[in-house]
Amino acid sequence: MGGVVTQSSSVRESELSPPRLRTRERRARVLELLDGKEFVSVKELADEFGLTEMSVRRDLSAMVAEGLITRVRGGAGRPAHTPTSRQYAEAAQRNAEAKFKIARRAATLLDHASVVFFYSGSTVARVAASLDASAQTSLTVVTNSLPIIDDVSAWGDPHLVAVGGLYLPAYMAFVGPQAVAAFEGVSADVAVLGCDGLSADGGLTTPHQLVAEVGATIVRRATRKVVVADSSKVGRRGFTPIAPIEDIDVLVTDDGADPTEVARLRDTGLEVIVV
Template sequence: MRYFVFIMSTLAERHQLILLRLKEEGNVNVLELCRDLKVSSVTIRKDLKLLEDKNLLFRTHGGATAGNPYTSDRHVSEKEKLHADEKTEIGAVAAELIEPNDCVIIGSGTTVLSLARNIKPKGNLTVITAALNVATELNQHPEIEVLVLGGMLRKSSSSATGVYAERALDDFACSKLFIGVDGIDLEFGLTTTHVEEARLNRKMMATAQKTIVLADSSKFGRRGFGRICALDEIVQIITDSGISDHMRKSLMDMGIEVTIVA
Protein backbone atom coordinates (compact mmCIF):
# COMPACT_ATOMS: atom_id res chain seq x y z
CA MET A 1 0.00 0.00 0.00
CA ARG A 2 1.09 3.62 -0.44
CA TYR A 3 1.11 5.87 2.58
CA PHE A 4 0.19 9.54 2.50
CA VAL A 5 2.83 12.05 3.57
CA PHE A 6 3.19 12.58 7.28
CA ILE A 7 4.83 15.52 8.96
CA MET A 8 5.85 14.11 12.29
CA SER A 9 8.08 15.59 14.92
CA THR A 10 7.83 13.11 17.76
CA LEU A 11 9.87 9.96 18.14
CA ALA A 12 6.85 7.83 19.02
CA GLU A 13 4.92 8.88 15.91
CA ARG A 14 7.85 8.12 13.62
CA HIS A 15 8.37 4.73 15.21
CA GLN A 16 4.69 3.94 14.90
CA LEU A 17 4.74 4.58 11.15
CA ILE A 18 7.97 2.64 10.64
CA LEU A 19 6.57 -0.41 12.42
CA LEU A 20 3.26 -0.11 10.57
CA ARG A 21 5.04 -0.05 7.24
CA LEU A 22 7.17 -3.02 8.24
CA LYS A 23 4.03 -4.95 9.12
CA GLU A 24 2.42 -4.17 5.77
CA GLU A 25 5.42 -4.45 3.44
CA GLY A 26 8.05 -6.48 5.31
CA ASN A 27 10.76 -3.83 4.81
CA VAL A 28 11.39 -0.10 4.87
CA ASN A 29 13.74 2.14 2.93
CA VAL A 30 15.65 5.02 4.55
CA LEU A 31 15.19 7.42 1.62
CA GLU A 32 11.45 6.80 1.42
CA LEU A 33 11.07 7.34 5.16
CA CYS A 34 13.02 10.59 4.93
CA ARG A 35 10.69 11.79 2.19
CA ASP A 36 7.47 10.76 3.92
CA LEU A 37 8.42 11.91 7.42
CA LYS A 38 10.24 15.08 6.34
CA VAL A 39 13.30 14.34 8.45
CA SER A 40 16.98 13.72 7.70
CA SER A 41 18.58 10.35 6.98
CA VAL A 42 20.55 10.72 10.21
CA THR A 43 17.29 10.89 12.17
CA ILE A 44 15.83 7.85 10.40
CA ARG A 45 18.98 5.78 10.94
CA LYS A 46 18.89 6.64 14.63
CA ASP A 47 15.23 5.59 14.74
CA LEU A 48 16.05 2.27 13.09
CA LYS A 49 18.92 1.70 15.53
CA LEU A 50 16.62 2.31 18.50
CA LEU A 51 14.01 -0.07 17.12
CA GLU A 52 16.63 -2.71 16.42
CA ASP A 53 17.91 -2.41 20.00
CA LYS A 54 14.37 -3.26 21.10
CA ASN A 55 14.39 -6.32 18.79
CA LEU A 56 11.56 -4.86 16.70
CA LEU A 57 13.39 -4.97 13.35
CA PHE A 58 16.66 -5.84 11.63
CA ARG A 59 18.66 -3.11 9.96
CA THR A 60 19.96 -3.70 6.42
CA HIS A 61 21.90 -1.64 3.91
CA GLY A 62 19.63 1.31 3.13
CA GLY A 63 16.74 0.27 5.36
CA ALA A 64 15.38 -2.45 7.61
CA THR A 65 13.31 -5.65 7.52
CA ALA A 66 10.78 -7.17 9.88
CA GLY A 67 12.64 -10.49 10.11
CA ASN A 68 16.26 -11.53 10.15
CA PRO A 69 17.33 -11.21 6.49
CA TYR A 70 20.37 -13.46 6.75
CA THR A 71 20.05 -17.17 6.14
CA SER A 72 22.43 -19.95 7.17
CA ASP A 73 23.41 -23.17 5.46
CA ARG A 74 21.41 -26.28 6.33
CA HIS A 75 21.69 -29.88 5.25
CA VAL A 76 19.44 -30.86 2.36
CA SER A 77 17.69 -33.49 4.50
CA GLU A 78 16.65 -30.76 6.96
CA LYS A 79 15.61 -28.26 4.29
CA GLU A 80 13.47 -30.84 2.50
CA LYS A 81 11.09 -30.95 5.48
CA LEU A 82 10.49 -27.19 5.43
CA HIS A 83 7.48 -25.92 3.42
CA ALA A 84 7.21 -29.36 1.79
CA ASP A 85 3.68 -28.91 0.45
CA GLU A 86 4.51 -25.57 -1.14
CA LYS A 87 7.64 -26.99 -2.76
CA THR A 88 5.66 -29.88 -4.22
CA GLU A 89 3.16 -27.47 -5.80
CA ILE A 90 5.92 -25.23 -7.12
CA GLY A 91 7.70 -28.20 -8.65
CA ALA A 92 4.53 -29.42 -10.34
CA VAL A 93 3.88 -26.02 -11.96
CA ALA A 94 7.51 -25.70 -13.06
CA ALA A 95 7.43 -29.16 -14.66
CA GLU A 96 4.68 -27.97 -17.01
CA LEU A 97 7.16 -25.50 -18.57
CA ILE A 98 9.34 -28.29 -19.94
CA GLU A 99 8.62 -28.86 -23.63
CA PRO A 100 9.01 -31.96 -25.82
CA ASN A 101 12.63 -32.66 -26.76
CA ASP A 102 13.78 -29.89 -24.44
CA CYS A 103 17.27 -29.34 -23.04
CA VAL A 104 17.32 -27.75 -19.60
CA ILE A 105 19.59 -27.15 -16.62
CA ILE A 106 18.40 -27.91 -13.10
CA GLY A 107 20.30 -26.43 -10.17
CA SER A 108 20.52 -27.77 -6.64
CA GLY A 109 18.15 -27.53 -3.70
CA THR A 110 15.01 -29.11 -2.36
CA THR A 111 12.57 -27.07 -4.44
CA VAL A 112 14.19 -28.05 -7.74
CA LEU A 113 14.22 -31.64 -6.46
CA SER A 114 10.43 -31.35 -6.32
CA LEU A 115 10.57 -30.26 -9.96
CA ALA A 116 12.56 -33.38 -10.85
CA ARG A 117 10.00 -35.57 -9.09
CA ASN A 118 7.18 -34.01 -11.12
CA ILE A 119 8.74 -34.25 -14.57
CA LYS A 120 6.80 -36.46 -16.98
CA PRO A 121 8.84 -36.39 -20.19
CA LYS A 122 7.13 -35.58 -23.47
CA GLY A 123 9.48 -37.04 -26.04
CA ASN A 124 13.17 -36.96 -25.24
CA LEU A 125 14.57 -34.64 -22.60
CA THR A 126 18.16 -33.70 -21.79
CA VAL A 127 18.93 -32.41 -18.31
CA ILE A 128 22.22 -30.98 -17.09
CA THR A 129 22.63 -30.86 -13.32
CA ALA A 130 25.26 -30.74 -10.60
CA ALA A 131 22.88 -32.16 -7.98
CA LEU A 132 23.22 -35.88 -7.28
CA ASN A 133 19.70 -36.21 -5.87
CA VAL A 134 18.21 -34.58 -8.97
CA ALA A 135 20.28 -36.85 -11.25
CA THR A 136 19.23 -39.95 -9.32
CA GLU A 137 15.57 -38.98 -9.48
CA LEU A 138 15.65 -38.37 -13.23
CA ASN A 139 17.76 -41.41 -14.08
CA GLN A 140 14.73 -43.68 -13.63
CA HIS A 141 13.15 -42.26 -16.81
CA PRO A 142 14.40 -43.90 -20.03
CA GLU A 143 13.38 -40.80 -22.02
CA ILE A 144 15.67 -38.50 -20.02
CA GLU A 145 19.38 -38.14 -20.73
CA VAL A 146 21.12 -36.85 -17.62
CA LEU A 147 24.48 -35.12 -17.81
CA VAL A 148 26.02 -34.75 -14.35
CA LEU A 149 28.53 -31.96 -13.80
CA GLY A 150 31.60 -32.95 -11.83
CA GLY A 151 33.55 -31.09 -9.19
CA MET A 152 33.92 -30.71 -5.44
CA LEU A 153 30.93 -32.28 -3.72
CA ARG A 154 29.15 -30.14 -1.12
CA LYS A 155 28.12 -32.40 1.73
CA SER A 156 25.22 -30.18 2.82
CA SER A 157 23.58 -30.11 -0.62
CA SER A 158 24.94 -33.26 -2.33
CA SER A 159 25.82 -31.15 -5.37
CA ALA A 160 29.06 -30.41 -7.19
CA THR A 161 30.68 -26.99 -7.44
CA GLY A 162 33.95 -25.58 -8.70
CA VAL A 163 35.91 -24.85 -11.85
CA TYR A 164 35.42 -28.28 -13.45
CA ALA A 165 31.64 -27.95 -13.36
CA GLU A 166 31.86 -24.39 -14.66
CA ARG A 167 34.16 -25.32 -17.57
CA ALA A 168 31.90 -28.18 -18.68
CA LEU A 169 29.07 -25.71 -19.29
CA ASP A 170 31.08 -23.98 -22.02
CA ASP A 171 30.14 -26.80 -24.39
CA PHE A 172 26.36 -26.54 -24.03
CA ALA A 173 23.37 -24.34 -24.82
CA CYS A 174 20.01 -24.92 -23.10
CA SER A 175 16.57 -23.38 -23.26
CA LYS A 176 15.89 -22.97 -19.54
CA LEU A 177 17.59 -22.96 -16.17
CA PHE A 178 15.57 -23.88 -13.10
CA ILE A 179 17.30 -22.81 -9.89
CA GLY A 180 16.49 -22.73 -6.22
CA VAL A 181 17.86 -19.98 -4.00
CA ASP A 182 18.33 -19.25 -0.31
CA GLY A 183 17.35 -15.60 -0.53
CA ILE A 184 15.51 -13.11 -2.74
CA ASP A 185 16.10 -9.47 -1.84
CA LEU A 186 14.82 -6.52 -3.87
CA GLU A 187 18.13 -4.67 -3.53
CA PHE A 188 20.71 -7.47 -3.26
CA GLY A 189 19.10 -9.91 -5.71
CA LEU A 190 19.33 -13.70 -5.65
CA THR A 191 21.63 -15.37 -3.15
CA THR A 192 22.76 -18.72 -1.82
CA THR A 193 24.67 -19.65 1.32
CA HIS A 194 27.72 -20.91 -0.61
CA VAL A 195 29.90 -18.67 -2.77
CA GLU A 196 31.07 -21.47 -5.11
CA GLU A 197 27.48 -22.50 -5.73
CA ALA A 198 26.66 -18.88 -6.55
CA ARG A 199 29.46 -18.85 -9.14
CA LEU A 200 28.19 -22.06 -10.73
CA ASN A 201 24.64 -20.68 -10.85
CA ARG A 202 25.90 -17.61 -12.70
CA LYS A 203 27.63 -19.85 -15.23
CA MET A 204 24.43 -21.86 -15.62
CA MET A 205 22.54 -18.63 -16.31
CA ALA A 206 24.96 -17.78 -19.11
CA THR A 207 24.36 -21.22 -20.65
CA ALA A 208 20.55 -20.98 -20.65
CA GLN A 209 18.26 -18.72 -22.66
CA LYS A 210 16.17 -17.85 -19.61
CA THR A 211 16.30 -18.37 -15.86
CA ILE A 212 13.33 -19.51 -13.81
CA VAL A 213 13.56 -19.31 -10.02
CA LEU A 214 11.71 -21.81 -7.84
CA ALA A 215 11.34 -20.50 -4.30
CA ASP A 216 8.79 -20.82 -1.51
CA SER A 217 7.66 -17.55 0.06
CA SER A 218 9.98 -17.89 3.09
CA LYS A 219 12.93 -17.00 0.82
CA PHE A 220 11.74 -13.44 0.14
CA GLY A 221 13.46 -10.68 2.08
CA ARG A 222 16.34 -13.03 2.93
CA ARG A 223 20.02 -12.90 2.01
CA GLY A 224 22.61 -15.64 1.74
CA PHE A 225 26.39 -15.19 1.73
CA GLY A 226 26.94 -15.68 -2.00
CA ARG A 227 25.26 -13.33 -4.49
CA ILE A 228 24.08 -15.01 -7.68
CA CYS A 229 22.71 -12.09 -9.69
CA ALA A 230 20.49 -9.03 -9.74
CA LEU A 231 16.76 -9.58 -10.09
CA ASP A 232 16.60 -8.01 -13.55
CA GLU A 233 18.59 -10.97 -14.91
CA ILE A 234 15.79 -13.48 -14.36
CA VAL A 235 12.59 -14.05 -16.32
CA GLN A 236 10.19 -15.77 -13.93
CA ILE A 237 9.70 -16.70 -10.28
CA ILE A 238 7.38 -19.51 -9.21
CA THR A 239 6.35 -19.28 -5.56
CA ASP A 240 3.43 -19.81 -3.20
CA SER A 241 0.66 -17.54 -1.92
CA GLY A 242 2.66 -16.52 1.15
CA ILE A 243 4.47 -13.85 -0.89
CA SER A 244 3.47 -10.34 0.15
CA ASP A 245 1.53 -8.07 -2.21
CA HIS A 246 4.31 -5.51 -1.95
CA MET A 247 6.99 -8.02 -2.99
CA ARG A 248 4.87 -9.41 -5.82
CA LYS A 249 4.13 -5.95 -7.21
CA SER A 250 7.76 -4.85 -6.90
CA LEU A 251 8.93 -7.90 -8.86
CA MET A 252 6.28 -7.43 -11.54
CA ASP A 253 7.27 -3.76 -11.87
CA MET A 254 10.77 -5.04 -12.73
CA GLY A 255 9.31 -7.05 -15.59
CA ILE A 256 9.55 -10.41 -13.81
CA GLU A 257 6.73 -12.89 -14.31
CA VAL A 258 5.49 -14.02 -10.90
CA THR A 259 3.60 -17.32 -10.88
CA ILE A 260 1.81 -18.12 -7.61
CA VAL A 261 0.73 -21.68 -6.93
CA ALA A 262 -2.50 -22.39 -5.06
Protein backbone atom coordinates in the same frame (compact mmCIF):
# COMPACT_ATOMS: atom_id res chain seq x y z
CA MET B 1 -34.65 -52.16 -0.77
CA GLY B 2 -32.35 -51.41 -3.69
CA GLY B 3 -30.81 -48.46 -1.81
CA VAL B 4 -30.04 -50.68 1.19
CA VAL B 5 -28.30 -53.30 -0.98
CA THR B 6 -26.17 -50.63 -2.69
CA GLN B 7 -25.09 -49.18 0.65
CA SER B 8 -24.04 -52.55 2.10
CA SER B 9 -22.17 -53.42 -1.11
CA SER B 10 -20.30 -50.11 -0.86
CA VAL B 11 -19.38 -50.86 2.75
CA ARG B 12 -18.04 -54.30 1.80
CA GLU B 13 -15.88 -52.77 -0.99
CA SER B 14 -14.55 -50.18 1.45
CA GLU B 15 -13.69 -52.89 3.97
CA LEU B 16 -11.81 -54.84 1.31
CA SER B 17 -9.76 -51.84 0.09
CA PRO B 18 -6.40 -51.10 1.76
CA PRO B 19 -6.61 -48.16 4.19
CA ARG B 20 -5.31 -44.94 2.65
CA LEU B 21 -2.18 -43.68 4.39
CA ARG B 22 -1.02 -40.09 4.48
CA THR B 23 1.97 -39.12 2.38
CA ARG B 24 4.35 -39.07 5.34
CA GLU B 25 3.13 -42.48 6.52
CA ARG B 26 3.55 -43.98 3.04
CA ARG B 27 7.11 -42.76 2.78
CA ALA B 28 7.94 -44.07 6.23
CA ARG B 29 6.57 -47.46 5.14
CA VAL B 30 8.75 -47.42 2.00
CA LEU B 31 11.82 -46.88 4.18
CA GLU B 32 10.69 -49.69 6.49
CA LEU B 33 10.41 -52.07 3.54
CA LEU B 34 13.85 -51.05 2.25
CA ASP B 35 15.33 -51.59 5.69
CA GLY B 36 14.70 -55.31 5.26
CA LYS B 37 15.67 -55.70 1.59
CA GLU B 38 17.57 -54.01 -1.20
CA PHE B 39 14.67 -53.32 -3.58
CA VAL B 40 10.92 -52.72 -3.53
CA SER B 41 8.85 -52.62 -6.73
CA VAL B 42 6.32 -50.01 -7.82
CA LYS B 43 3.69 -52.76 -8.19
CA GLU B 44 4.33 -54.01 -4.66
CA LEU B 45 3.92 -50.50 -3.27
CA ALA B 46 0.79 -49.84 -5.34
CA ASP B 47 -0.78 -53.00 -3.89
CA GLU B 48 0.40 -52.11 -0.39
CA PHE B 49 -1.08 -48.60 -0.46
CA GLY B 50 -4.09 -49.10 -2.73
CA LEU B 51 -2.77 -46.46 -5.16
CA THR B 52 -2.10 -46.31 -8.88
CA GLU B 53 1.45 -47.01 -10.01
CA MET B 54 1.65 -43.43 -11.30
CA SER B 55 0.91 -42.09 -7.79
CA VAL B 56 3.56 -44.39 -6.33
CA ARG B 57 6.13 -43.17 -8.85
CA ARG B 58 5.42 -39.56 -7.80
CA ASP B 59 6.03 -40.52 -4.18
CA LEU B 60 9.30 -42.23 -5.06
CA SER B 61 10.49 -39.28 -7.14
CA ALA B 62 9.84 -36.93 -4.23
CA MET B 63 11.81 -39.24 -1.93
CA VAL B 64 14.70 -39.22 -4.38
CA ALA B 65 14.58 -35.41 -4.36
CA GLU B 66 15.04 -35.55 -0.58
CA GLY B 67 17.91 -38.02 -0.87
CA LEU B 68 16.01 -40.78 0.96
CA ILE B 69 16.12 -43.48 -1.72
CA THR B 70 17.60 -44.33 -5.11
CA ARG B 71 15.30 -44.87 -8.09
CA VAL B 72 15.97 -48.05 -10.02
CA ARG B 73 14.07 -49.52 -12.96
CA GLY B 74 10.67 -50.67 -11.75
CA GLY B 75 10.94 -49.46 -8.17
CA ALA B 76 13.21 -48.09 -5.46
CA GLY B 77 16.39 -49.10 -3.68
CA ARG B 78 18.48 -47.95 -0.78
CA PRO B 79 20.57 -44.81 -1.39
CA ALA B 80 23.73 -45.76 -3.24
CA HIS B 81 25.36 -42.42 -2.50
CA THR B 82 26.58 -40.70 0.65
CA PRO B 83 23.69 -40.47 3.14
CA THR B 84 21.67 -37.29 2.96
CA SER B 85 23.16 -34.54 5.08
CA ARG B 86 21.05 -33.19 7.91
CA GLN B 87 21.13 -29.72 6.33
CA TYR B 88 19.75 -30.97 2.99
CA ALA B 89 17.12 -33.18 4.65
CA GLU B 90 15.90 -30.34 6.87
CA ALA B 91 15.72 -27.96 3.91
CA ALA B 92 13.74 -30.53 1.91
CA GLN B 93 11.17 -30.87 4.71
CA ARG B 94 10.64 -27.15 5.33
CA ASN B 95 7.48 -25.87 3.60
CA ALA B 96 7.24 -29.24 1.84
CA GLU B 97 3.66 -28.88 0.62
CA ALA B 98 4.35 -25.44 -0.87
CA LYS B 99 7.43 -26.81 -2.60
CA PHE B 100 5.40 -29.61 -4.20
CA LYS B 101 2.91 -27.09 -5.61
CA ILE B 102 5.72 -24.85 -6.86
CA ALA B 103 7.48 -27.79 -8.51
CA ARG B 104 4.37 -29.06 -10.28
CA ARG B 105 3.69 -25.60 -11.71
CA ALA B 106 7.30 -25.02 -12.72
CA ALA B 107 7.40 -28.36 -14.54
CA THR B 108 4.71 -27.08 -16.92
CA LEU B 109 7.03 -24.24 -17.98
CA LEU B 110 9.42 -26.73 -19.61
CA ASP B 111 6.96 -28.04 -22.21
CA HIS B 112 8.76 -26.62 -25.25
CA ALA B 113 12.35 -26.96 -24.02
CA SER B 114 14.90 -29.39 -25.45
CA VAL B 115 17.77 -28.85 -23.00
CA VAL B 116 17.26 -27.84 -19.37
CA PHE B 117 19.81 -26.97 -16.69
CA PHE B 118 18.81 -28.06 -13.18
CA TYR B 119 20.64 -26.29 -10.36
CA SER B 120 21.10 -27.75 -6.89
CA GLY B 121 18.48 -27.56 -4.12
CA SER B 122 15.51 -29.61 -2.92
CA THR B 123 12.85 -27.52 -4.68
CA VAL B 124 14.71 -27.77 -8.00
CA ALA B 125 14.95 -31.53 -7.47
CA ARG B 126 11.20 -31.67 -7.02
CA VAL B 127 10.72 -29.98 -10.41
CA ALA B 128 12.71 -32.75 -12.10
CA ALA B 129 10.68 -35.31 -10.12
CA SER B 130 7.43 -33.71 -11.37
CA LEU B 131 8.17 -34.15 -15.07
CA ASP B 132 5.75 -36.41 -16.92
CA ALA B 133 6.60 -39.32 -19.20
CA SER B 134 6.55 -37.14 -22.31
CA ALA B 135 9.10 -34.71 -20.86
CA GLN B 136 11.27 -37.58 -19.67
CA THR B 137 11.62 -38.88 -23.22
CA SER B 138 12.20 -35.50 -24.89
CA LEU B 139 14.34 -33.47 -22.46
CA THR B 140 18.11 -33.43 -22.16
CA VAL B 141 18.86 -32.80 -18.48
CA VAL B 142 22.12 -31.18 -17.42
CA THR B 143 22.66 -31.03 -13.67
CA ASN B 144 25.20 -30.94 -10.85
CA SER B 145 22.61 -32.16 -8.30
CA LEU B 146 23.14 -35.71 -7.01
CA PRO B 147 19.45 -36.34 -6.13
CA ILE B 148 18.45 -35.28 -9.66
CA ILE B 149 21.15 -37.46 -11.22
CA ASP B 150 19.82 -40.41 -9.20
CA ASP B 151 16.22 -39.72 -10.23
CA VAL B 152 16.79 -39.05 -13.93
CA SER B 153 19.12 -42.04 -14.35
CA ALA B 154 16.16 -44.29 -13.45
CA TRP B 155 13.99 -42.95 -16.30
CA GLY B 156 13.25 -45.34 -19.15
CA ASP B 157 15.64 -43.77 -21.68
CA PRO B 158 17.24 -40.74 -20.02
CA HIS B 159 19.14 -38.00 -21.82
CA LEU B 160 21.34 -36.97 -18.90
CA VAL B 161 24.54 -34.93 -18.64
CA ALA B 162 25.87 -35.34 -15.10
CA VAL B 163 28.17 -32.48 -14.07
CA GLY B 164 30.98 -33.40 -11.68
CA GLY B 165 33.44 -31.51 -9.53
CA LEU B 166 33.99 -30.94 -5.82
CA TYR B 167 31.14 -32.58 -3.88
CA LEU B 168 29.39 -30.57 -1.15
CA PRO B 169 27.41 -32.98 1.08
CA ALA B 170 25.30 -30.19 2.63
CA TYR B 171 24.01 -29.27 -0.84
CA MET B 172 24.29 -32.76 -2.37
CA ALA B 173 25.81 -31.04 -5.40
CA PHE B 174 29.04 -30.74 -7.35
CA VAL B 175 30.77 -27.35 -7.54
CA GLY B 176 34.17 -25.80 -8.24
CA PRO B 177 36.18 -25.25 -11.46
CA GLN B 178 35.18 -28.57 -13.03
CA ALA B 179 31.47 -27.89 -12.61
CA VAL B 180 31.79 -24.32 -13.85
CA ALA B 181 33.78 -25.44 -16.92
CA ALA B 182 31.20 -28.12 -17.73
CA PHE B 183 28.32 -25.63 -17.72
CA GLU B 184 30.40 -23.09 -19.66
CA GLY B 185 30.78 -25.65 -22.44
CA VAL B 186 27.06 -26.13 -23.09
CA SER B 187 23.85 -24.10 -23.50
CA ALA B 188 20.22 -24.66 -22.49
CA ASP B 189 16.79 -23.43 -23.45
CA VAL B 190 15.76 -23.16 -19.80
CA ALA B 191 17.50 -23.16 -16.43
CA VAL B 192 15.64 -24.09 -13.26
CA LEU B 193 17.26 -22.47 -10.24
CA GLY B 194 16.72 -22.36 -6.51
CA CYS B 195 18.06 -19.86 -3.99
CA ASP B 196 18.36 -18.97 -0.33
CA GLY B 197 17.03 -15.48 -0.92
CA LEU B 198 15.39 -13.40 -3.62
CA SER B 199 14.60 -9.69 -3.54
CA ALA B 200 14.07 -6.84 -5.97
CA ASP B 201 17.21 -5.00 -4.89
CA GLY B 202 19.41 -7.95 -3.84
CA GLY B 203 18.63 -10.36 -6.68
CA LEU B 204 19.18 -14.08 -6.34
CA THR B 205 21.46 -15.15 -3.46
CA THR B 206 22.90 -18.22 -1.68
CA PRO B 207 25.09 -18.72 1.42
CA HIS B 208 27.93 -20.56 -0.37
CA GLN B 209 30.32 -18.85 -2.79
CA LEU B 210 31.11 -21.99 -4.81
CA VAL B 211 27.41 -22.76 -5.17
CA ALA B 212 26.83 -19.17 -6.30
CA GLU B 213 29.60 -19.46 -8.90
CA VAL B 214 27.89 -22.45 -10.52
CA GLY B 215 24.53 -20.68 -10.40
CA ALA B 216 25.93 -17.57 -12.08
CA THR B 217 27.35 -19.72 -14.89
CA ILE B 218 24.01 -21.48 -15.38
CA VAL B 219 22.27 -18.11 -15.65
CA ARG B 220 24.73 -16.95 -18.32
CA ARG B 221 24.41 -20.10 -20.40
CA ALA B 222 20.60 -20.47 -20.42
CA THR B 223 18.13 -18.56 -22.59
CA ARG B 224 15.25 -18.54 -20.10
CA LYS B 225 15.72 -18.59 -16.32
CA VAL B 226 13.03 -19.95 -13.98
CA VAL B 227 13.50 -19.61 -10.23
CA VAL B 228 11.58 -21.84 -7.82
CA ALA B 229 11.48 -20.48 -4.26
CA ASP B 230 8.98 -20.90 -1.45
CA SER B 231 7.63 -17.78 0.26
CA SER B 232 10.20 -17.87 3.08
CA LYS B 233 12.90 -16.98 0.52
CA VAL B 234 11.06 -14.03 -1.08
CA GLY B 235 12.32 -10.70 0.25
CA ARG B 236 15.37 -12.26 1.90
CA ARG B 237 18.88 -11.02 1.10
CA GLY B 238 21.48 -13.77 1.30
CA PHE B 239 25.26 -13.77 1.65
CA THR B 240 26.50 -14.28 -1.92
CA PRO B 241 24.82 -12.99 -5.11
CA ILE B 242 24.07 -15.40 -7.94
CA ALA B 243 22.45 -12.97 -10.38
CA PRO B 244 20.58 -9.66 -10.40
CA ILE B 245 16.82 -9.86 -10.67
CA GLU B 246 16.96 -8.43 -14.20
CA ASP B 247 18.66 -11.67 -15.35
CA ILE B 248 15.75 -13.83 -14.19
CA ASP B 249 12.62 -14.36 -16.30
CA VAL B 250 10.15 -16.16 -14.04
CA LEU B 251 9.68 -16.75 -10.31
CA VAL B 252 7.35 -19.50 -9.11
CA THR B 253 6.46 -19.15 -5.43
CA ASP B 254 3.57 -19.85 -3.06
CA ASP B 255 0.78 -17.63 -1.77
CA GLY B 256 2.54 -16.99 1.53
CA ALA B 257 4.97 -14.59 -0.18
CA ASP B 258 4.96 -10.98 1.03
CA PRO B 259 2.59 -9.10 -1.34
CA THR B 260 4.67 -5.92 -1.14
CA GLU B 261 7.83 -7.73 -2.21
CA VAL B 262 5.95 -9.59 -4.95
CA ALA B 263 4.74 -6.24 -6.28
CA ARG B 264 8.29 -4.85 -6.21
CA LEU B 265 9.57 -7.90 -8.09
CA ARG B 266 6.87 -7.51 -10.74
CA ASP B 267 7.77 -3.83 -11.10
CA THR B 268 11.25 -4.92 -12.27
CA GLY B 269 9.61 -6.81 -15.16
CA LEU B 270 9.90 -10.25 -13.54
CA GLU B 271 7.01 -12.62 -14.18
CA VAL B 272 5.84 -13.91 -10.78
CA ILE B 273 3.62 -17.00 -10.67
CA VAL B 274 1.96 -17.56 -7.30
CA VAL B 275 0.54 -21.03 -6.58
